[in-house]
Amino acid sequence: MKVVIYARVSTKTQEFDRQVAELREYAQKMEYEVVAEFTEKISGAKKVEEREALSELLAYTETNTVHKVLIYECSRLSRRAVDFLTVIENLTLRKISVYIHQNGLETLLPNGQPNPIAQLVMGILAQFNSMERSLIRSRMESGYNHYRVNGGKVGRKEGFRKTDEQMKADYPKEIQLLKKGLSLRNIRAITNTSVNTLRKLQKILSL
Numbered sequence: 001m002k003v004v005i006y007a008r009v010s011t012k013t014q015e016f017d018r019q020v021a022e023l024r025e026y027a028q029k030m031e032y033e034v035v036a037e038f039t040e041k042i043s044g045a046k047k048v049e050e051r052e053a054l055s056e057l058l059a060y061t062e063t064n065t066v067h068k069v070l071i072y073e074c075s076r077l078s079r080r081a082v083d084f085l086t087v088i089e090n091l092t093l094r095k096i097s098v099y100i101h102q103n104g105l106e107t108l109l110p111n112g113q114p115n116p117i118a119q120l121v122m123g124i125l126a127q128f129n130s131m132e133r134s135l136i137r138s139r140m141e142s143g144y145n146h147y148r149v150n151g152g153k154v155g156r157k158e159g160f161r162k163t164d165e166q167m168k169a170d171y172p173k174e175i176q177l178l179k180k181g182l183s184l185r186n187i188r189a190i191t192n193t194s195v196n197t198l199r200k201l202q203k204i205l206s207l
Helices: 017-029 052-063 081-093 116-149 164-170 172-179 184-191 195-206
Strands: 002-009 033-041 068-071 097-100
Touching: 002 017, 002 052, 017 033, 017 068, 033 052, 052 081, 081 097, 081 116, 164 172, 164 195, 172 184, 172 195, 184 195
Parallel strands: 002 033, 002 068, 068 097
Antiparallel strands: none
8 A cells, every 4th residue: 555645834933743753653553655755834725736745746646656645634735625625536536545644534435435424524624624714814813903003013123134044944935936037926926925025035046
């Protein structure tokens, strides 16, 4: 049984080591062969095409033999319900099962047919994760507004400026696209990074 592992965390300060370790342990227990691992640090609210590791995973499953994709929990795959369900459907059509460790669920039954219980539960979880994302955003906006009303300022402290090395570390994908010669407008559309930031990165690369 050939499987791949996918793990994701939302910010650069978080680590996905625990997710990977538990999924490796599960694979070993089940005597699965882990043929590839895909990890990334990016918001689960980003679209699939904006997520490099997830896109690479999907491409890998199209050109290599893979029986299962192991993830820690549903929101690791995506917090966007439509993207989550689309990825599941894509893999199901190619008879690749998705195993969700936290819930002990698989999208396919041992005979290769869709698991109706898993489909129901994951549909609910996908909607819940999407709602949770909206609630978090709403609370953050409410908090910012309350802070501003009381005289607070949101953003970096005056005079703060990242070093060139910090910029390179924080924007590796943007730098990669700049080196490929893509326009600032196209890079902004792909990464959602402001044009001003891209110009700064462009200037750093020209030094």
